[in-house]
Amino acid sequence: MIEKAVNPRFEDYLFNWNETYQFLVGGYGSSKSYHTALKIILKLLCEKRTALVVREVFDTHRDSTFALFEDIIEELELGHAVKAVSSPMQLRFANGSRIMFKGMDNPAKLKSIHHISLIWIEECSEVKYEGFKELIGRLRHPELSLHMICTTNPVGTSNWTYRHFFRDEQKKRFVLDDHTLYEKGTVVKGDTYYHHSTACDNLFLLKSYIKQLDSLRQYDPDLYRIARKGQFGVNGIRVFPQFQVMEHTEVTERIAAIRRPLFRTGMDFGFEESYNAVIRLAVDPDKKELYIFWEYYKNKMTDDQTAEELQELADKKELIKADSAEPKSIQYFRRQGFCMVAAKKFPGSRLQYTKKLKRFKHIYCSDSCQNTIRELQNLTYAKNKNGVLSEDEFSIDPHTLSAIWYALDDYDAADLKDSSQKRTRPNRERGR
Incomplete structure:
Protein backbone atom coordinates (compact mmCIF):
# COMPACT_ATOMS: atom_id res chain seq x y z
CA MET A 1 0.00 0.00 0.00
CA GLY A 230 3.06 24.94 -23.09
CA GLN A 231 1.94 25.48 -26.66
CA PHE A 232 3.42 24.80 -30.09
CA GLY A 233 3.98 27.69 -32.46
CA VAL A 234 6.59 29.60 -34.40
CA ASN A 235 9.97 29.58 -32.68
CA GLY A 236 11.96 32.73 -33.29
CA ILE A 237 11.55 35.71 -35.61
CA ARG A 238 9.61 35.11 -38.83
CA VAL A 239 11.53 35.90 -41.98
CA PHE A 240 8.44 36.96 -43.95
CA PRO A 241 5.76 38.34 -41.61
CA GLN A 242 3.95 39.72 -44.69
CA PHE A 243 3.38 36.20 -46.07
CA GLN A 244 -0.34 35.39 -46.43
CA VAL A 245 -2.22 32.38 -47.76
CA MET A 246 -5.04 33.14 -50.17
CA GLU A 247 -7.55 31.03 -52.09
CA HIS A 248 -6.23 30.15 -55.53
CA THR A 249 -9.15 31.74 -57.37
CA GLU A 250 -8.61 35.03 -55.56
CA VAL A 251 -4.89 34.93 -56.38
CA THR A 252 -5.59 34.47 -60.10
CA GLU A 253 -8.23 37.23 -60.03
CA ARG A 254 -5.86 39.66 -58.37
CA ILE A 255 -3.09 38.84 -60.84
CA ALA A 256 -5.51 39.45 -63.74
CA ALA A 257 -6.27 42.89 -62.30
CA ILE A 258 -2.61 43.99 -62.14
CA ARG A 259 -1.95 46.78 -64.62
CA ARG A 260 1.52 45.60 -65.66
CA PRO A 261 2.19 42.21 -64.08
CA LEU A 262 5.69 40.77 -64.21
CA PHE A 263 5.72 36.98 -64.46
CA ARG A 264 8.76 35.07 -63.29
CA THR A 265 9.73 31.39 -62.84
CA GLY A 266 12.57 29.98 -60.73
CA MET A 267 13.96 26.50 -60.15
CA ASP A 268 16.08 24.94 -57.42
CA PHE A 269 17.62 21.51 -58.04
CA GLY A 270 17.65 18.59 -55.62
CA PHE A 271 17.55 14.83 -55.54
CA GLU A 272 17.97 12.73 -52.39
CA GLU A 273 17.29 14.91 -49.35
CA SER A 274 16.74 18.13 -51.29
CA TYR A 275 13.90 18.78 -53.73
CA ASN A 276 13.42 19.96 -57.27
CA ALA A 277 11.37 23.07 -56.61
CA VAL A 278 9.85 25.21 -59.36
CA ILE A 279 7.90 28.35 -58.46
CA ARG A 280 5.86 30.53 -60.80
CA LEU A 281 5.01 33.97 -59.51
CA ALA A 282 3.73 37.38 -60.50
CA VAL A 283 4.83 40.80 -59.29
CA ASP A 284 2.67 43.90 -59.03
CA PRO A 285 5.39 46.55 -59.49
CA ASP A 286 3.05 49.42 -58.61
CA LYS A 287 1.74 48.06 -55.32
CA LYS A 288 4.98 46.18 -54.54
CA GLU A 289 3.11 42.91 -54.03
CA LEU A 290 4.20 39.37 -54.84
CA TYR A 291 1.84 36.56 -55.86
CA ILE A 292 2.91 32.89 -55.80
CA PHE A 293 0.43 30.90 -57.88
CA TRP A 294 2.08 27.61 -58.96
CA GLU A 295 4.62 25.16 -57.59
CA TYR A 296 6.36 21.91 -58.49
CA TYR A 297 8.04 20.06 -55.60
CA LYS A 298 9.53 16.56 -55.88
CA ASN A 299 12.71 14.70 -55.02
CA LYS A 300 14.38 11.48 -56.11
CA MET A 301 13.62 12.52 -59.70
CA THR A 302 16.20 12.32 -62.49
CA ASP A 303 16.51 15.21 -64.92
CA ASP A 304 14.72 13.34 -67.70
CA GLN A 305 11.79 12.48 -65.40
CA THR A 306 11.54 16.07 -64.21
CA ALA A 307 11.75 17.43 -67.74
CA GLU A 308 8.88 15.19 -68.79
CA GLU A 309 6.69 16.44 -65.93
CA LEU A 310 7.55 20.08 -66.68
CA GLN A 311 7.02 19.82 -70.43
CA GLU A 312 4.30 22.46 -70.25
CA LEU A 313 6.90 25.10 -69.37
CA ALA A 314 9.05 24.08 -72.33
CA ASP A 315 6.08 24.27 -74.71
CA LYS A 316 5.32 27.79 -73.50
CA LYS A 317 8.97 28.84 -73.88
CA GLU A 318 8.72 30.17 -70.36
CA LEU A 319 11.97 31.67 -69.10
CA ILE A 320 13.22 29.75 -66.06
CA LYS A 321 15.99 31.13 -63.85
CA ALA A 322 17.74 28.15 -62.21
CA ASP A 323 20.42 27.40 -59.67
CA SER A 324 23.79 28.18 -61.30
CA ALA A 325 25.45 25.51 -59.13
CA GLU A 326 23.97 22.86 -61.47
CA PRO A 327 25.28 23.78 -64.97
CA LYS A 328 24.96 20.19 -66.26
CA SER A 329 21.27 20.08 -65.38
CA ILE A 330 20.68 23.48 -66.95
CA GLN A 331 22.35 22.33 -70.17
CA TYR A 332 20.24 19.17 -70.19
CA PHE A 333 17.00 21.11 -69.86
CA ARG A 334 18.10 23.52 -72.60
CA ARG A 335 18.70 20.57 -74.93
CA GLN A 336 15.17 19.39 -74.15
CA GLY A 337 13.74 22.68 -75.40
CA PHE A 338 13.48 24.58 -72.09
CA CYS A 339 14.26 28.26 -71.99
CA MET A 340 16.48 27.97 -68.91
CA VAL A 341 19.36 30.18 -67.79
CA ALA A 342 21.49 30.34 -64.66
CA ALA A 343 20.58 32.85 -61.99
CA LYS A 344 23.33 35.01 -60.55
CA LYS A 345 24.98 33.75 -57.37
CA PHE A 346 27.66 35.74 -55.60
CA PRO A 347 29.05 36.12 -52.07
CA GLY A 348 26.21 37.49 -49.97
CA SER A 349 23.56 36.71 -52.58
CA ARG A 350 21.43 34.75 -50.06
CA LEU A 351 21.13 37.81 -47.86
CA GLN A 352 20.52 40.18 -50.78
CA TYR A 353 17.83 37.93 -52.28
CA THR A 354 16.11 37.64 -48.89
CA LYS A 355 16.16 41.39 -48.38
CA LYS A 356 14.67 41.82 -51.85
CA LEU A 357 11.75 39.60 -50.87
CA LYS A 358 11.25 41.38 -47.56
CA ARG A 359 10.72 44.67 -49.41
CA PHE A 360 7.40 43.49 -50.81
CA LYS A 361 4.49 44.94 -48.86
CA HIS A 362 2.57 41.68 -49.22
CA ILE A 363 3.46 38.17 -50.32
CA TYR A 364 0.29 36.30 -51.31
CA CYS A 365 0.52 32.56 -51.81
CA SER A 366 -2.12 30.37 -53.44
CA ASP A 367 -3.55 27.74 -51.11
CA SER A 368 -2.69 25.19 -53.82
CA CYS A 369 1.03 25.71 -53.13
CA GLN A 370 1.16 23.62 -49.97
CA ASN A 371 4.93 23.11 -49.91
CA THR A 372 5.61 26.81 -50.28
CA ILE A 373 3.20 27.49 -47.42
CA ARG A 374 4.81 24.83 -45.26
CA GLU A 375 8.30 26.20 -45.81
CA LEU A 376 7.70 29.95 -45.80
CA GLN A 377 4.68 30.70 -43.64
CA ASN A 378 6.49 30.07 -40.37
CA LEU A 379 10.08 30.28 -41.58
CA THR A 380 12.34 31.76 -38.91
CA TYR A 381 15.94 32.90 -38.75
CA ALA A 382 18.57 30.54 -37.38
CA LYS A 383 20.81 31.56 -34.49
CA ASN A 384 24.53 31.03 -34.15
CA LYS A 385 26.15 29.40 -31.11
CA ASN A 386 26.02 32.75 -29.28
CA GLY A 387 22.29 33.07 -29.82
CA VAL A 388 22.64 35.86 -32.41
CA LEU A 389 20.31 35.82 -35.42
CA SER A 390 21.83 35.06 -38.79
CA GLU A 391 20.06 36.95 -41.57
CA ASP A 392 20.97 34.45 -44.28
CA GLU A 393 20.44 31.19 -42.35
CA PHE A 394 17.05 29.71 -41.50
CA SER A 395 15.40 27.17 -39.24
CA ILE A 396 14.99 24.80 -42.22
CA ASP A 397 16.38 24.52 -45.74
CA PRO A 398 13.52 26.06 -47.76
CA HIS A 399 13.82 24.87 -51.35
CA THR A 400 10.84 26.93 -52.49
CA LEU A 401 12.57 30.06 -51.19
CA SER A 402 15.63 29.29 -53.32
CA ALA A 403 13.39 28.92 -56.36
CA ILE A 404 11.79 32.30 -55.59
CA TRP A 405 15.23 33.87 -55.18
CA TYR A 406 16.21 32.70 -58.66
CA ALA A 407 12.88 33.73 -60.18
CA LEU A 408 13.44 37.30 -58.97
CA ASP A 409 17.08 37.31 -60.05
CA ASP A 410 16.66 40.19 -62.51
CA TYR A 411 13.91 42.04 -60.63
CA ASP A 412 14.95 45.12 -58.67
CA ALA A 413 12.48 45.59 -55.83
CA ALA A 414 13.06 49.26 -55.08
CA ASP A 415 13.05 50.13 -51.40
CA LEU A 416 9.76 51.94 -50.70
CA LYS A 417 11.29 54.30 -48.20
CA ASP A 418 14.00 55.33 -50.68
CA SER A 419 11.38 55.73 -53.43
CA SER A 420 9.35 58.01 -51.20
CA GLN A 421 12.39 60.13 -50.46
CA LYS A 422 13.16 60.37 -54.18
CA ARG A 423 9.68 61.72 -54.88
CA THR A 424 9.97 64.47 -52.26
CA ARG A 425 13.59 65.39 -53.01
CA PRO A 426 13.95 68.88 -54.59
CA ASN A 427 14.92 68.94 -58.26
CA ARG A 428 18.49 70.19 -58.13
CA GLU A 429 18.66 70.71 -61.91
CA ARG A 430 15.59 72.93 -61.81
CA GLY A 431 17.06 75.06 -59.03
CA ARG A 432 20.24 75.92 -60.90
Whole structure:
Protein backbone atom coordinates (compact mmCIF):
# COMPACT_ATOMS: atom_id res chain seq x y z
CA MET A 1 0.00 0.00 0.00
CA ILE A 2 1.52 3.30 -1.12
CA GLU A 3 0.17 6.69 -0.11
CA LYS A 4 1.35 9.61 -2.22
CA ALA A 5 0.00 13.10 -2.83
CA VAL A 6 -0.07 13.87 -6.53
CA ASN A 7 -1.30 16.71 -8.69
CA PRO A 8 -4.99 16.23 -9.54
CA ARG A 9 -4.25 17.00 -13.19
CA PHE A 10 -2.25 13.75 -13.39
CA GLU A 11 -4.44 11.40 -11.34
CA ASP A 12 -6.14 9.75 -14.31
CA TYR A 13 -2.88 9.66 -16.28
CA LEU A 14 -1.06 7.71 -13.54
CA PHE A 15 -3.26 4.67 -13.91
CA ASN A 16 -4.30 4.91 -17.55
CA TRP A 17 -2.78 2.16 -19.66
CA ASN A 18 -5.55 1.83 -22.23
CA GLU A 19 -3.64 3.21 -25.22
CA THR A 20 -0.33 2.15 -26.74
CA TYR A 21 0.96 5.70 -27.20
CA GLN A 22 0.81 8.47 -24.62
CA PHE A 23 1.96 11.95 -25.63
CA LEU A 24 2.48 14.51 -22.87
CA VAL A 25 3.27 18.09 -23.80
CA GLY A 26 3.40 21.04 -21.46
CA GLY A 27 5.19 24.04 -20.05
CA TYR A 28 8.10 24.22 -17.66
CA GLY A 29 7.50 22.88 -14.15
CA SER A 30 4.18 21.21 -14.95
CA SER A 31 5.41 17.94 -13.31
CA LYS A 32 4.82 15.76 -16.38
CA SER A 33 8.24 14.08 -16.03
CA TYR A 34 7.77 13.45 -12.31
CA HIS A 35 4.38 11.82 -12.76
CA THR A 36 5.64 9.77 -15.69
CA ALA A 37 8.49 8.34 -13.60
CA LEU A 38 6.03 7.62 -10.77
CA LYS A 39 3.62 5.99 -13.23
CA ILE A 40 6.31 3.65 -14.52
CA ILE A 41 7.45 2.66 -11.03
CA LEU A 42 3.89 1.80 -9.99
CA LYS A 43 3.40 -0.25 -13.15
CA LEU A 44 6.60 -2.24 -12.70
CA LEU A 45 5.88 -2.91 -9.05
CA CYS A 46 2.64 -4.63 -10.12
CA GLU A 47 3.87 -6.38 -13.27
CA LYS A 48 7.21 -7.93 -14.18
CA ARG A 49 8.35 -5.84 -17.12
CA THR A 50 11.46 -4.47 -18.77
CA ALA A 51 11.17 -0.73 -19.42
CA LEU A 52 13.45 1.47 -21.47
CA VAL A 53 13.98 5.17 -20.72
CA VAL A 54 15.48 7.08 -23.66
CA ARG A 55 16.99 10.50 -24.22
CA GLU A 56 18.86 11.76 -27.25
CA VAL A 57 22.16 11.93 -25.34
CA PHE A 58 22.91 9.14 -22.87
CA ASP A 59 24.99 11.28 -20.47
CA THR A 60 22.00 13.54 -19.73
CA HIS A 61 20.18 10.69 -17.94
CA ARG A 62 22.27 10.74 -14.78
CA ASP A 63 21.22 14.21 -13.65
CA SER A 64 17.68 14.02 -15.01
CA THR A 65 15.64 10.83 -15.41
CA PHE A 66 17.87 8.53 -13.33
CA ALA A 67 18.08 11.08 -10.50
CA LEU A 68 14.31 11.57 -10.69
CA PHE A 69 13.65 7.84 -10.25
CA GLU A 70 16.09 7.72 -7.33
CA ASP A 71 14.28 10.62 -5.62
CA ILE A 72 10.88 8.94 -5.98
CA ILE A 73 12.18 5.62 -4.66
CA GLU A 74 13.62 7.36 -1.61
CA GLU A 75 10.50 9.49 -1.15
CA LEU A 76 8.23 6.42 -1.20
CA GLU A 77 10.66 4.38 0.93
CA LEU A 78 10.87 1.68 -1.74
CA GLY A 79 14.52 0.81 -1.20
CA HIS A 80 13.52 -2.73 -0.24
CA ALA A 81 11.67 -3.22 -3.55
CA VAL A 82 13.76 -1.23 -6.05
CA LYS A 83 17.52 -0.91 -6.24
CA ALA A 84 19.29 1.78 -8.24
CA VAL A 85 22.48 0.64 -9.95
CA SER A 86 24.75 3.35 -11.30
CA SER A 87 26.91 1.21 -13.59
CA PRO A 88 25.38 0.20 -15.86
CA MET A 89 22.62 2.67 -15.12
CA GLN A 90 19.58 0.56 -14.15
CA LEU A 91 16.75 0.14 -11.69
CA ARG A 92 16.21 -3.43 -10.55
CA PHE A 93 12.96 -4.48 -8.91
CA ALA A 94 12.57 -7.32 -6.41
CA ASN A 95 9.88 -8.89 -8.63
CA GLY A 96 12.26 -9.11 -11.61
CA SER A 97 11.23 -5.86 -13.34
CA ARG A 98 13.95 -3.53 -14.47
CA ILE A 99 14.39 -0.10 -16.04
CA MET A 100 17.27 0.56 -18.41
CA PHE A 101 18.53 3.96 -19.57
CA LYS A 102 19.79 4.47 -23.12
CA GLY A 103 20.73 7.30 -25.44
CA MET A 104 20.01 7.65 -29.14
CA ASP A 105 23.59 8.88 -29.60
CA ASN A 106 24.55 5.18 -29.52
CA PRO A 107 21.61 3.37 -31.16
CA ALA A 108 23.66 0.18 -31.70
CA LYS A 109 23.24 -0.66 -28.01
CA LEU A 110 19.48 -0.86 -28.46
CA LYS A 111 19.76 -3.89 -30.74
CA SER A 112 20.79 -6.21 -27.91
CA ILE A 113 17.73 -5.43 -25.77
CA HIS A 114 14.79 -7.83 -26.00
CA HIS A 115 11.24 -8.06 -24.64
CA ILE A 116 10.79 -4.31 -24.10
CA SER A 117 7.14 -3.69 -23.29
CA LEU A 118 7.36 -0.06 -22.10
CA ILE A 119 9.41 2.85 -23.47
CA TRP A 120 9.58 6.39 -22.11
CA ILE A 121 11.15 8.98 -24.44
CA GLU A 122 11.96 12.02 -22.32
CA GLU A 123 12.37 15.34 -24.21
CA CYS A 124 11.22 13.46 -27.30
CA SER A 125 11.44 16.59 -29.48
CA GLU A 126 15.24 16.30 -29.19
CA VAL A 127 15.20 12.75 -30.57
CA LYS A 128 15.31 12.44 -34.34
CA TYR A 129 12.21 11.11 -36.09
CA GLU A 130 14.18 8.17 -37.44
CA GLY A 131 15.14 7.35 -33.86
CA PHE A 132 11.51 7.46 -32.77
CA LYS A 133 10.53 5.03 -35.52
CA GLU A 134 13.45 2.78 -34.57
CA LEU A 135 12.18 2.67 -30.99
CA ILE A 136 8.71 1.65 -32.16
CA GLY A 137 10.39 -1.38 -33.71
CA ARG A 138 12.05 -2.20 -30.38
CA LEU A 139 8.72 -2.19 -28.56
CA ARG A 140 7.70 -5.84 -28.58
CA HIS A 141 6.76 -8.58 -26.12
CA PRO A 142 5.05 -11.94 -26.74
CA GLU A 143 2.55 -11.54 -23.88
CA LEU A 144 2.44 -8.10 -22.24
CA SER A 145 0.64 -5.03 -23.53
CA LEU A 146 2.91 -2.49 -25.24
CA HIS A 147 3.21 1.16 -24.27
CA MET A 148 5.28 4.14 -25.41
CA ILE A 149 5.25 7.41 -23.46
CA CYS A 150 6.58 10.62 -25.04
CA THR A 151 7.09 13.72 -22.89
CA THR A 152 8.26 17.09 -24.16
CA ASN A 153 8.07 20.84 -23.97
CA PRO A 154 6.52 22.17 -27.18
CA VAL A 155 8.88 23.50 -29.82
CA GLY A 156 8.23 24.73 -33.35
CA THR A 157 5.51 23.25 -35.52
CA SER A 158 8.25 22.08 -37.89
CA ASN A 159 9.44 19.56 -35.30
CA TRP A 160 8.52 15.92 -35.97
CA THR A 161 6.54 15.67 -32.72
CA TYR A 162 4.02 18.19 -34.03
CA ARG A 163 3.95 16.70 -37.52
CA HIS A 164 3.49 13.15 -36.21
CA PHE A 165 1.01 13.71 -33.39
CA PHE A 166 -0.95 16.68 -34.78
CA ARG A 167 -0.61 17.60 -38.45
CA ASP A 168 1.84 17.32 -41.33
CA GLU A 169 1.07 19.83 -44.06
CA GLN A 170 3.54 18.31 -46.49
CA LYS A 171 1.96 14.86 -46.31
CA LYS A 172 -1.53 16.37 -45.94
CA ARG A 173 -1.98 14.33 -42.77
CA PHE A 174 -4.19 15.56 -39.94
CA VAL A 175 -4.56 13.82 -36.57
CA LEU A 176 -5.57 16.41 -33.97
CA ASP A 177 -5.83 20.19 -33.69
CA ASP A 178 -3.37 21.15 -30.96
CA HIS A 179 -5.68 23.96 -29.80
CA THR A 180 -8.31 21.32 -29.05
CA LEU A 181 -5.79 19.70 -26.70
CA TYR A 182 -5.01 23.02 -24.98
CA GLU A 183 -8.72 23.58 -24.45
CA LYS A 184 -9.65 20.10 -23.21
CA GLY A 185 -6.41 19.14 -21.50
CA THR A 186 -6.81 15.42 -22.21
CA VAL A 187 -7.80 13.86 -25.53
CA VAL A 188 -7.84 10.26 -26.72
CA LYS A 189 -7.45 9.89 -30.47
CA GLY A 190 -7.28 6.37 -31.85
CA ASP A 191 -4.60 4.50 -29.94
CA THR A 192 -2.96 7.69 -28.58
CA TYR A 193 -3.61 9.40 -25.26
CA TYR A 194 -2.84 13.15 -25.33
CA HIS A 195 -2.16 15.19 -22.18
CA HIS A 196 -1.44 18.91 -21.81
CA SER A 197 -0.24 20.66 -18.65
CA THR A 198 1.23 23.93 -17.43
CA ALA A 199 2.91 25.18 -14.27
CA CYS A 200 -0.53 25.99 -12.85
CA ASP A 201 -1.24 22.25 -12.74
CA ASN A 202 1.65 21.72 -10.33
CA LEU A 203 0.29 22.52 -6.87
CA PHE A 204 3.71 21.91 -5.32
CA LEU A 205 5.43 24.59 -7.39
CA LEU A 206 6.59 27.79 -5.72
CA LYS A 207 4.57 30.86 -6.70
CA SER A 208 7.84 32.72 -7.27
CA TYR A 209 8.68 30.28 -10.09
CA ILE A 210 5.34 30.89 -11.81
CA LYS A 211 5.92 34.63 -11.44
CA GLN A 212 9.29 34.15 -13.09
CA LEU A 213 7.65 32.34 -16.02
CA ASP A 214 5.04 35.10 -16.31
CA SER A 215 7.79 37.71 -16.65
CA LEU A 216 8.96 36.04 -19.89
CA ARG A 217 5.97 37.58 -21.65
CA GLN A 218 7.59 41.00 -21.51
CA TYR A 219 10.93 40.18 -23.12
CA ASP A 220 10.72 36.74 -24.76
CA PRO A 221 7.23 35.95 -26.11
CA ASP A 222 8.42 32.77 -27.86
CA LEU A 223 9.83 31.29 -24.66
CA TYR A 224 6.72 32.47 -22.79
CA ARG A 225 4.53 30.48 -25.18
CA ILE A 226 6.65 27.38 -24.68
CA ALA A 227 7.53 27.63 -21.00
CA ARG A 228 4.39 29.20 -19.53
CA LYS A 229 1.58 28.22 -21.87
CA GLY A 230 3.06 24.94 -23.09
CA GLN A 231 1.94 25.48 -26.66
CA PHE A 232 3.42 24.80 -30.09
CA GLY A 233 3.98 27.69 -32.46
CA VAL A 234 6.59 29.60 -34.40
CA ASN A 235 9.97 29.58 -32.68
CA GLY A 236 11.96 32.73 -33.29
CA ILE A 237 11.55 35.71 -35.61
CA ARG A 238 9.61 35.11 -38.83
CA VAL A 239 11.53 35.90 -41.98
CA PHE A 240 8.44 36.96 -43.95
CA PRO A 241 5.76 38.34 -41.61
CA GLN A 242 3.95 39.72 -44.69
CA PHE A 243 3.38 36.20 -46.07
CA GLN A 244 -0.34 35.39 -46.43
CA VAL A 245 -2.22 32.38 -47.76
CA MET A 246 -5.04 33.14 -50.17
CA GLU A 247 -7.55 31.03 -52.09
CA HIS A 248 -6.23 30.15 -55.53
CA THR A 249 -9.15 31.74 -57.37
CA GLU A 250 -8.61 35.03 -55.56
CA VAL A 251 -4.89 34.93 -56.38
CA THR A 252 -5.59 34.47 -60.10
CA GLU A 253 -8.23 37.23 -60.03
CA ARG A 254 -5.86 39.66 -58.37
CA ILE A 255 -3.09 38.84 -60.84
CA ALA A 256 -5.51 39.45 -63.74
CA ALA A 257 -6.27 42.89 -62.30
CA ILE A 258 -2.61 43.99 -62.14
CA ARG A 259 -1.95 46.78 -64.62
CA ARG A 260 1.52 45.60 -65.66
CA PRO A 261 2.19 42.21 -64.08
CA LEU A 262 5.69 40.77 -64.21
CA PHE A 263 5.72 36.98 -64.46
CA ARG A 264 8.76 35.07 -63.29
CA THR A 265 9.73 31.39 -62.84
CA GLY A 266 12.57 29.98 -60.73
CA MET A 267 13.96 26.50 -60.15
CA ASP A 268 16.08 24.94 -57.42
CA PHE A 269 17.62 21.51 -58.04
CA GLY A 270 17.65 18.59 -55.62
CA PHE A 271 17.55 14.83 -55.54
CA GLU A 272 17.97 12.73 -52.39
CA GLU A 273 17.29 14.91 -49.35
CA SER A 274 16.74 18.13 -51.29
CA TYR A 275 13.90 18.78 -53.73
CA ASN A 276 13.42 19.96 -57.27
CA ALA A 277 11.37 23.07 -56.61
CA VAL A 278 9.85 25.21 -59.36
CA ILE A 279 7.90 28.35 -58.46
CA ARG A 280 5.86 30.53 -60.80
CA LEU A 281 5.01 33.97 -59.51
CA ALA A 282 3.73 37.38 -60.50
CA VAL A 283 4.83 40.80 -59.29
CA ASP A 284 2.67 43.90 -59.03
CA PRO A 285 5.39 46.55 -59.49
CA ASP A 286 3.05 49.42 -58.61
CA LYS A 287 1.74 48.06 -55.32
CA LYS A 288 4.98 46.18 -54.54
CA GLU A 289 3.11 42.91 -54.03
CA LEU A 290 4.20 39.37 -54.84
CA TYR A 291 1.84 36.56 -55.86
CA ILE A 292 2.91 32.89 -55.80
CA PHE A 293 0.43 30.90 -57.88
CA TRP A 294 2.08 27.61 -58.96
CA GLU A 295 4.62 25.16 -57.59
CA TYR A 296 6.36 21.91 -58.49
CA TYR A 297 8.04 20.06 -55.60
CA LYS A 298 9.53 16.56 -55.88
CA ASN A 299 12.71 14.70 -55.02
CA LYS A 300 14.38 11.48 -56.11
CA MET A 301 13.62 12.52 -59.70
CA THR A 302 16.20 12.32 -62.49
CA ASP A 303 16.51 15.21 -64.92
CA ASP A 304 14.72 13.34 -67.70
CA GLN A 305 11.79 12.48 -65.40
CA THR A 306 11.54 16.07 -64.21
CA ALA A 307 11.75 17.43 -67.74
CA GLU A 308 8.88 15.19 -68.79
CA GLU A 309 6.69 16.44 -65.93
CA LEU A 310 7.55 20.08 -66.68
CA GLN A 311 7.02 19.82 -70.43
CA GLU A 312 4.30 22.46 -70.25
CA LEU A 313 6.90 25.10 -69.37
CA ALA A 314 9.05 24.08 -72.33
CA ASP A 315 6.08 24.27 -74.71
CA LYS A 316 5.32 27.79 -73.50
CA LYS A 317 8.97 28.84 -73.88
CA GLU A 318 8.72 30.17 -70.36
CA LEU A 319 11.97 31.67 -69.10
CA ILE A 320 13.22 29.75 -66.06
CA LYS A 321 15.99 31.13 -63.85
CA ALA A 322 17.74 28.15 -62.21
CA ASP A 323 20.42 27.40 -59.67
CA SER A 324 23.79 28.18 -61.30
CA ALA A 325 25.45 25.51 -59.13
CA GLU A 326 23.97 22.86 -61.47
CA PRO A 327 25.28 23.78 -64.97
CA LYS A 328 24.96 20.19 -66.26
CA SER A 329 21.27 20.08 -65.38
CA ILE A 330 20.68 23.48 -66.95
CA GLN A 331 22.35 22.33 -70.17
CA TYR A 332 20.24 19.17 -70.19
CA PHE A 333 17.00 21.11 -69.86
CA ARG A 334 18.10 23.52 -72.60
CA ARG A 335 18.70 20.57 -74.93
CA GLN A 336 15.17 19.39 -74.15
CA GLY A 337 13.74 22.68 -75.40
CA PHE A 338 13.48 24.58 -72.09
CA CYS A 339 14.26 28.26 -71.99
CA MET A 340 16.48 27.97 -68.91
CA VAL A 341 19.36 30.18 -67.79
CA ALA A 342 21.49 30.34 -64.66
CA ALA A 343 20.58 32.85 -61.99
CA LYS A 344 23.33 35.01 -60.55
CA LYS A 345 24.98 33.75 -57.37
CA PHE A 346 27.66 35.74 -55.60
CA PRO A 347 29.05 36.12 -52.07
CA GLY A 348 26.21 37.49 -49.97
CA SER A 349 23.56 36.71 -52.58
CA ARG A 350 21.43 34.75 -50.06
CA LEU A 351 21.13 37.81 -47.86
CA GLN A 352 20.52 40.18 -50.78
CA TYR A 353 17.83 37.93 -52.28
CA THR A 354 16.11 37.64 -48.89
CA LYS A 355 16.16 41.39 -48.38
CA LYS A 356 14.67 41.82 -51.85
CA LEU A 357 11.75 39.60 -50.87
CA LYS A 358 11.25 41.38 -47.56
CA ARG A 359 10.72 44.67 -49.41
CA PHE A 360 7.40 43.49 -50.81
CA LYS A 361 4.49 44.94 -48.86
CA HIS A 362 2.57 41.68 -49.22
CA ILE A 363 3.46 38.17 -50.32
CA TYR A 364 0.29 36.30 -51.31
CA CYS A 365 0.52 32.56 -51.81
CA SER A 366 -2.12 30.37 -53.44
CA ASP A 367 -3.55 27.74 -51.11
CA SER A 368 -2.69 25.19 -53.82
CA CYS A 369 1.03 25.71 -53.13
CA GLN A 370 1.16 23.62 -49.97
CA ASN A 371 4.93 23.11 -49.91
CA THR A 372 5.61 26.81 -50.28
CA ILE A 373 3.20 27.49 -47.42
CA ARG A 374 4.81 24.83 -45.26
CA GLU A 375 8.30 26.20 -45.81
CA LEU A 376 7.70 29.95 -45.80
CA GLN A 377 4.68 30.70 -43.64
CA ASN A 378 6.49 30.07 -40.37
CA LEU A 379 10.08 30.28 -41.58
CA THR A 380 12.34 31.76 -38.91
CA TYR A 381 15.94 32.90 -38.75
CA ALA A 382 18.57 30.54 -37.38
CA LYS A 383 20.81 31.56 -34.49
CA ASN A 384 24.53 31.03 -34.15
CA LYS A 385 26.15 29.40 -31.11
CA ASN A 386 26.02 32.75 -29.28
CA GLY A 387 22.29 33.07 -29.82
CA VAL A 388 22.64 35.86 -32.41
CA LEU A 389 20.31 35.82 -35.42
CA SER A 390 21.83 35.06 -38.79
CA GLU A 391 20.06 36.95 -41.57
CA ASP A 392 20.97 34.45 -44.28
CA GLU A 393 20.44 31.19 -42.35
CA PHE A 394 17.05 29.71 -41.50
CA SER A 395 15.40 27.17 -39.24
CA ILE A 396 14.99 24.80 -42.22
CA ASP A 397 16.38 24.52 -45.74
CA PRO A 398 13.52 26.06 -47.76
CA HIS A 399 13.82 24.87 -51.35
CA THR A 400 10.84 26.93 -52.49
CA LEU A 401 12.57 30.06 -51.19
CA SER A 402 15.63 29.29 -53.32
CA ALA A 403 13.39 28.92 -56.36
CA ILE A 404 11.79 32.30 -55.59
CA TRP A 405 15.23 33.87 -55.18
CA TYR A 406 16.21 32.70 -58.66
CA ALA A 407 12.88 33.73 -60.18
CA LEU A 408 13.44 37.30 -58.97
CA ASP A 409 17.08 37.31 -60.05
CA ASP A 410 16.66 40.19 -62.51
CA TYR A 411 13.91 42.04 -60.63
CA ASP A 412 14.95 45.12 -58.67
CA ALA A 413 12.48 45.59 -55.83
CA ALA A 414 13.06 49.26 -55.08
CA ASP A 415 13.05 50.13 -51.40
CA LEU A 416 9.76 51.94 -50.70
CA LYS A 417 11.29 54.30 -48.20
CA ASP A 418 14.00 55.33 -50.68
CA SER A 419 11.38 55.73 -53.43
CA SER A 420 9.35 58.01 -51.20
CA GLN A 421 12.39 60.13 -50.46
CA LYS A 422 13.16 60.37 -54.18
CA ARG A 423 9.68 61.72 -54.88
CA THR A 424 9.97 64.47 -52.26
CA ARG A 425 13.59 65.39 -53.01
CA PRO A 426 13.95 68.88 -54.59
CA ASN A 427 14.92 68.94 -58.26
CA ARG A 428 18.49 70.19 -58.13
CA GLU A 429 18.66 70.71 -61.91
CA ARG A 430 15.59 72.93 -61.81
CA GLY A 431 17.06 75.06 -59.03
CA ARG A 432 20.24 75.92 -60.90
